[in-house]
Structure formats: structure tokens, C-alpha cells
Amino acid sequence: MINSIKELPAEELVYGSMACAGCGGNLALRLALKVLGKNTVVVTTASCLMGVTTFYPQLAFGVTCVTSVFPGTGAVVSGVVAGLKRKGREDVNVLGFVGDGGTVDIGLQALSGAMERGEKFIWLCYDNEAYMNTGTQRSGATPYGAITSTTPGGPNEMWENRPKKDMLAIAVDHGIPYVASASIAYPDDYIKKIQKAMQAPGPAYIQVLAPCPPGWGHATSQTVAMGRLAVQTGIWPLAEHEQGEFRFTHRPVNRKPVGEYLNQQGRFAHLSPETVSAIQADVDAKWDKFNSGCGF
Amino acid sequence: MFERKFINGNAAVAHAVRMIQPEVIAAYPITPQSTIVEKVAEFIAQGELDAEYIKVESEHSALAACFGAVSAGCRVFTATSSQGLAYMCEMLPYVSGNRMPMVMAVANRGMAAPWTIWGDHQDSVSMRDQGWIQLYVENAQEAFDTCLQAYLLSEDSAVRTPVMVCLDGFVVSHTDELVELPDLQAVQQFLPTYQPLYSIDPATPFTFSIGVAPDRYMEYKYSQQLGMDAALHLIPQISARFAAIFGREQAGLIDAYRCADAEYVLVTMGSVTGTARVVADKLRSSGLKTGVLKVRSFRPFPSKALVEVLSQVKGIGILDRNYSFGNQGALGTEVKAALAGNTAQQQIINFIAGLGGRDIKPSDLELMYQKIVQAVELDTVAQPVEFIGLRG
Ligand SMILES: Cc1ncc(C[n+]2csc(CCOP(=O)(O)OP(=O)(O)O)c2C)c(N)n1
Ligand code: SF4
Ligand SMILES: [Mg+2]
Numbered sequence: 001m002i003n004s005i006k007e008l009p010a011e012e013l014v015y016g017s018m019a020c021a022g023c024g025g026n027l028a029l030r031l032a033l034k035v036l037g038k039n040t041v042v043v044t045t046a047s048c049l050m051g052v053t054t055f056y057p058q059l060a061f062g063v064t065c066v067t068s069v070f071p072g073t074g075a076v077v078s079g080v081v082a083g084l085k086r087k088g089r090e091d092v093n094v095l096g097f098v099g100d101g102g103t104v105d106i107g108l109q110a111l112s113g114a115m116e117r118g119e120k121f122i123w124l125c126y127d128n129e130a131y132m133n134t135g136t137q138r139s140g141a142t143p144y145g146a147i148t149s150t151t152p153g154g155p156n157e158m159w160e161n162r163p164k165k166d167m168l169a170i171a172v173d174h175g176i177p178y179v180a181s182a183s184i185a186y187p188d189d190y191i192k193k194i195q196k197a198m199q200a201p202g203p204a205y206i207q208v209l210a211p212c213p214p215g216w217g218h219a220t221s222q223t224v225a226m227g228r229l230a231v232q233t234g235i236w237p238l239a240e241h242e243q244g245e246f247r248f249t250h251r252p253v254n255r256k257p258v259g260e261y262l263n264q265q266g267r268f269a270h271l272s273p274e275t276v277s278a279i280q281a282d283v284d285a286k287w288d289k290f291n292s293g294c295g296f
Numbered sequence: 297m298f299e300r301k302f303i304n305g306n307a308a309v310a311h312a313v314r315m316i317q318p319e320v321i322a323a324y325p326i327t328p329q330s331t332i333v334e335k336v337a338e339f340i341a342q343g344e345l346d347a348e349y350i351k352v353e354s355e356h357s358a359l360a361a362c363f364g365a366v367s368a369g370c371r372v373f374t375a376t377s378s379q380g381l382a383y384m385c386e387m388l389p390y391v392s393g394n395r396m397p398m399v400m401a402v403a404n405r406g407m408a409a410p411w412t413i414w415g416d417h418q419d420s421v422s423m424r425d426q427g428w429i430q431l432y433v434e435n436a437q438e439a440f441d442t443c444l445q446a447y448l449l450s451e452d453s454a455v456r457t458p459v460m461v462c463l464d465g466f467v468v469s470h471t472d473e474l475v476e477l478p479d480l481q482a483v484q485q486f487l488p489t490y491q492p493l494y495s496i497d498p499a500t501p502f503t504f505s506i507g508v509a510p511d512r513y514m515e516y517k518y519s520q521q522l523g524m525d526a527a528l529h530l531i532p533q534i535s536a537r538f539a540a541i542f543g544r545e546q547a548g549l550i551d552a553y554r555c556a557d558a559e560y561v562l563v564t565m566g567s568v569t570g571t572a573r574v575v576a577d578k579l580r581s582s583g584l585k586t587g588v589l590k591v592r593s594f595r596p597f598p599s600k601a602l603v604e605v606l607s608q609v610k611g612i613g614i615l616d617r618n619y620s621f622g623n624q625g626a627l628g629t630e631v632k633a634a635l636a637g638n639t640a641q642q643q644i645i646n647f648i649a650g651l652g653g654r655d656i657k658p659s660d661l662e663l664m665y666q667k668i669v670q671a672v673e674l675d676t677v678a679q680p681v682e683f684i685g686l687r688g
Contacts, residue, residue: 039498043364055507064496066367066504069386072360075352079320079364079372080496082348086319086370092498110360113353 001195005187008034013062018052022220024210024227025049025126027184029097032124035194038063040093041084043077045107046070047099048133048212049126073098074110074123081119093198094121100141101131103207104167115174115203122197122204125167128212136215140165143235144282145275146267148215153270163282168296171205172241178204179296180240180249184211185227189238189249196242209236217266229261234283239296246295258283298478298542305436305468308475309375309401309461310335312443314345315483316399318373320365322350322358326380327413328465329403333375355380359387359400366396367504369495371447374398377465378405378419385423391458392427392520394505397450397490398458399443400428403469404566404617406652414653415465417565421594421618421626427520429459429527430594432565436473439463441546442592444487445534451490454526462594464567464617466653478542486541528596549598551590552605554580558587560668561606562613563631565591568649568656572615575661586665591627599634606635611643611668617650624648624681643671649684660685 013033019026042065053060068076103125131137138148143164151160171179178200182190197204211226230236238250262268323333339345362372406416446459535546569590576586616625628646650656671677
């Protein structure tokens with residue numbers, strides 16, 4: 001068991017990626033592959049991270065990577081798992097590495113099929129809360145109040161008016177052995193979860209919050225800070241659901257006000273104090289549920 | 297050695313799959329294809345075929361799963377029809393662009409709306425430009441034979457292109473006929489186990505299906521054409537080899553029936569070909585020099601072989617069970633393009649018939665021949681694209 005990032009191997013299995021400075025998704029991928037090691041196949045799809053790692057000649061993966069269509073990653077994963085089984089290579093880790101759009105929206109059907117079939121694979125959703133690759137359009141994972149390029153600000157208040165789709169609960173409801181939320185700002189927690197996913201006897205789903213400086217509107221130096229604030233304000237709880245048991249892996253003692261997180265990001269800059277209070281009330285209600293014993 | 301079974305086209309395909317022994321199968325039910333994958337599942341359940349059967353939740357996923365399994369180095373199989381093929385559309389060029397060997401059976405069915413379960417070629421013909429080889433068969437035996445040949449073709453190192461084996465919905469898929477099934481050994485002698493060029497191996501990591509800039513993209517597309525060129529060359533050779541081993545003549549790229557001295561030829565694809573031959577025979581006995589030219593390989597399109605047969609023919613009818621709205625039938629366009637520059641004086645009519653499963657009766661075919669003869673006699677074509685069998 002690797003308990004800390006200090007114990008991670010120095011070797012990079014994603015190297016030469018063209019991601020922006022401060023890309024949370026790139027960090028999530030690098031860390032995950034350091035844990036998973038070389039005996040891994042990455043299946044990825046249309047997304048920022050595919051764009052910045054698989055564009056010839058600057059191929060950034062030090063492990064095998066299979067890219068495919070945006071809605072189909074879950075099925076490609078199943079095909080790879082079945083194929084490797086035929087070839088007697090069930091020892092290989094199969095990692096679906098997919099954005100929030102490719103997970104909660106267009107890829108949901110194929111992912112649902114794969115989870116239901118129960119094959120052994122890890123699905124790592126790096127969640128930057130919008131379609132970043134195509135220019136920060138909203139996704140089902142975009143949080144309430146956010147401005148994106150398809151939910152713009154302006155007098156008609158078109159900003160995102162629906163809550164973030166609860167993919168963690170959807171994954172749990174598929175009855176898979178391991179579901180976890182994670183953050184690039186809590187790498188020790190994250191790498192432990194990757195290892196649990198590796199050990200899971202079937203599908204493992206991890207959703208890692210991955211701040212995106214251009215999409216969220218914060219400085220490239222603030223990626224980790226934003227990730228940390230999301231957890232400290234209680235907006236993004238760190239927890240896991242393992243073999244039917246839910247537990248927090250990190251519990252903020254005194255939750256910070258959500259404004260501390262929202263106020264530092266361009267996408268929330270338009271929010272009135274009333275809206276910030278409404279978001280605070282939502283987060284509080286969510287924690288009331290957690291405190292009364294509810295899981296994801 | 298062979299066994300004779302009274303089975304339909306779908307069962308013939310399933311038996312072919314049993315002998316071809318794909319390692320991974322992923323498919324989703326749709327009429328008139330469903331009984332193929334039901335039968336394949338039954339073979340696996342009965343222990344007659346050893347394959348991973350991925351129970352996918354859609355056709356898009358069926359082809360995506362096959363794509364994943366080919367990446368892992370496996371021989372795969374899938375099948376679909378109509379709306380299912382349309383749903384797969386996004387995956388089709390992903391498979392062909394990656395030069396992945398694969399065979400898919402398409403039990404042809406018209407496209408909604410209006411919704412229909414009956415056969416025409418609109419589904420596969422509208423996928424013509426997705427980089428897949430397309431072979432059209434006319435009966436259950438040819439469906440069986442062509443599946444075997446399709447794998448050899450698709451897996452050939454110079455071809456490496458996926459193949460659709462297209463059989464007419466119901467007329468072929470659901471009509472029982474006597475089919476000769478060879479024994480497994482003969483099939484294995486004809487079709488060796490699949491040797492992938494590249495496959496997933498953690499010891500030698502590759503990135504499969506990369507992105508490229510304009511300075512490289514065209515070369516990839518050109519290489520796909522080279523694969524098609526190789527297929528054009530290989531299809532007749534594979535058919536000849538098949539005939540030598542199994543003792544049944546095969547169509548190759550095209551099948552020319554009584555065309556050698558023919559003055560009037562009807563160009564067809566699929567199951568209508570058999571009826572057309574009967575009609576041509578009948579007209580021959582009344583003194584008309586009629587022939588039938590079946591196109592088995594629609595992609596690659598056998599322009600040269602076609603022109604060799606048709607260059608001296610006086611009147612040509614091209615029968616399409618599909619339609620490119622705003623123009624004409626797809627086969628019509630292709631045959632005319634192949635004949636462009638041919639100096640002989642010819643009259644050509646593109647007939648559209650049999651859409652959405654409408655019967656093409658012998659009398660319809662006779663009418664087509666009459667129209668060709670008339671055009672030759674008048675030295676002009678009154679209507680270059682004509683729907684036959686419309687309700688009055
Ligand atoms: C079928 C299809 N529709 C649309 C696209 C365009 N597209 C490419 S990436 C992308 C958004 C990706 O969003 P997400 O999965 O959240 O990953 P991110 O880029 O945000 O990291 C879209 C809409 C596509 N490639 N395929
Ligand atoms: S836009 Fe965001 S997600 Fe995309 S590479 Fe840049 S930082 Fe990463
Ligand atoms: Mg995203």
C-alpha cells in the first residue's frame with residue numbers, strides 16, 4: 001500500500017502533455033498512473049485530456065492508451081476487458097479516464113452498461129465541471145450558479161440554474177463494489193482510493209474534482225487551493241462507498257463559508273449575496289443529510 | 297465433407313460464426329438481424345462456440361466493444377440492421393480508420409420514417425462512405441460462404457479493413473433454404489487464426505487511434521484507399537480459393553449471368569438477382585438477348601470488371617433498392633460513373649424498386665427489360681430514373 005505521494009515512483013507515465021499550466025485533470029492522470037503503474041491500459045475519449053496527450057507526434061502516454069468515440073468509452077472498456085481476458089491478461093489494469101461530460105452526459109449509457117455487466121475496470125472521472133475541450137460549455141456536472149459559454153451571464157441570467165448531477169449516487173445505485181469522490185488537492189486520499197479501486201472485484205468508480213484555471217476563472221497557481229476550498233467548504237465531500245458501506249475519508253471540522261470558494265472564481269463572480277446564501281443553504285442541507293447517516 | 301441443413305440466412309450466418317470462432321462477440325437485437333445473435337448465443341450456451349459474449353446496451357456500444365476487443369488482439373463479430381446501423385454510424389469510420397479487421401452482418405432493412413421492419417438497402421448503402429467493404433449476397437448459402445471469405449479478406453495484411461456482409465431482410469434472413477455446411481476442419485484450413493499487427497501489450501505501449509494535423513491526415517485516408525485497392529484485387533482470388541476448397545462457385549466482385557452476348561442487361565444487388573435470372577431466361581426464350589449482372593462487392597466498387605461486361609451492351613437497367621434523395625439510386629450513379637467515357641452507344645435507365653420490403657415481382661422485372669428494349673429501339677431514354685411498382 002502506498003500511503004503518501006512521497007512514496008510514489010519518480011517515473012512519469014504521462015509526460016509531455018500539452019495541458020494548460022495548473023490543469024487539475026492532468027495532475028489527476030499523472031498521479032493515478034504512478035499508482036497503477038505500467039501494467040495498465042488507459043481508455044480515453046474526446047476531452048481535454050485526450051486532446052493534450054494523444055495528438056501525434058507528441059504522444060504523452062508511457063502506457064498503452066486507446067482512444068475512442070465520446071459516447072462509447074464504457075463499451076470500449078468492456079471490449080478491452082473481454083479481449084484481455086481472452087488473451088489471458090486479466091492482470092492488466094483497465095482504466096477509463098474520462099471527463100465529466102463523457103461520464104455524466106453523453107457517456108452515461110455506455111458506462112451504465114459496463115457497470116451493470118460488472119466487469120473489472122476502474123472509471124476515473126476527472127471532473128472539471130464543464131466541457132472544457134470545446135470551450136467551457138456547461139455539462140450535467142456544472143454546479144448551480146456557474147457561468148459557462150452556453151450558460152452565460154447577462155441581464156437574462158442564463159447562468160446554470162440546475163444542481164450538479166449526482167453521479168456518485170448513480171454509480172452507487174448500480175451496486176458496484178467501489179465508489180469514491182476524490183480531489184487532486186488531497187493526493188494521499190486520492191492515491192489510497194486508486195489502490196482500493198485496483199483491488200475491487202468489479203467496477204470501481206472514482207470522481208476526482210479537477211479544477212481548470214481557464215474554465216473556472218482562477219489563477220494557474222490556485223488549482224490546488226480551489227480543490228482544497230471545495231472540500232473545506234463542504235461543497236465536495238471526500239468519501240467512499242465500499243461493499244455497501246459509506247464513509248467519509250476526510251471530514252472538514254468547521255466548514256468554511258461557500259463564499260470563500262465561490263468568490264475566487266470568475267465563473268461565480270456574478271452571484272449576488274442572496275444566491276451565495278442559497279448555495280450555502282443547499283450545502284448545509286446536504287450535510288444535515290450526511291450527519292443523519294445518509295451516504296452518496 | 298459437408299452437412300446439408302434447411303436453414304435461413306440468419307442461421308447460415310450464425311453457423312459461419314460458429315466455425316469462424318471469433319473470440320469476442322457484441323451485438324444488440326434488432327429485426328431482422330436478431331436471430332443471428334440469438335443463434336450465436338445459443339451456440340455459446342451449448343458449448344459449440346467458445347467466445348466472450350458482451351451483453352451491450354446498444355448498437356453503438358456493440359461496435360465500440362468490438363473496437364476495444366480488436367485493440368486487445370481478438371477476432372470479433374457483430375451484426376445489425378437499419379436503425380441499429382445508423383446508431384453505429386459514429387463508430388464505423390473509427391473502426392475502418394484504424395484499419396481494424398472485423399466482420400459485421402447487416403440484415404438489410406429500410407430506414408424510418410415511416411418505420412418499417414422490411415428490407416431494402418437504404419441502411420447499408422447510406423453507410424457507403426464510412427470506409428467499410430460491403431458485400432451483398434443473394435441467398436443463405438452465399439451468406440454463409442461470404443462470411444468465411446469476409447474474414448480472410450478483412451484480416452489480410454494488405455487489406456485490414458472491416459467488412460459488412462449484407463443480406464436482404466426477410467427474403468434472405470428469414471427464408472429457409474438448403475445450405476451446405478462444411479466441416480470445421482475445412483473452414484480452419486481456409487481461414488487461419490487471426491494474427492493482429494498490433495495489440496494491447498503493456499510491455500510495448502502504443503497509443504491506439506491518435507489525433508493528427510492536416511499535414512498527416514490525408515495520408516491515413518489514402519492508406520485506406522490502398523486497403524480497398526488490395527481488396528479489389530483479393531476478392532476474386534479469395535472466391536477462387538474458396539471454390540477450390542469447398543467446390544462451390546463464388547461470385548467474386550460481380551456475377552455475370554448470360555451477359556457474354558447480351559444486348560440488354562439488368563444490374564442488381566442482393567436477393568432480387570435470382571428472380572432476375574429467371575426473367576432473363578424467359579425473355580431469352582422469346583428471342584431477347586437478356587442478361588443479369590450482379591454486383592456482389594459494392595465497396596470496393598468493381599468499375600473495371602463491370603465495364604468489361606457492359607461495354608458493348610446496348611441497353612442497361614440498374615436496379616436500386618435504395619434511393620439518394622434529390623438524385624437517383626446509388627448503384628445507378630456508380631454504374632454510370634464506371635461507364636463514363638465508354639464510347640459505345642448505350643441507353644441506361646435507373647430503376648428504383650423494392651423499397652421497404654415491397655415485392656419485386658417477375659412482372660416488374662419484365663417491365664424493366666421492356667423499358668430498356670424500348671429505349672434502345674427509340675434511341676432515347678424517356679425517364680432516366682424510374683420508380684417501378686408504385687401504387688397507382
Ligand atoms: C459525439 C460527439 N459530440 C461532441 C463532441 C465534441 N466534444 C469533444 S470533447 C467535448 C467535451 C468534453 O467534455 P468533458 O468530458 O467534460 O471533458 P473536458 O474536455 O471538460 O476535460 C465535446 C462536446 C464529440 N467529440 N463527439
Ligand atoms: S482547459 Fe482546463 S481541463 Fe483543459 S487542459 Fe486546460 S486546464 Fe486542463
Ligand atoms: Mg469536463
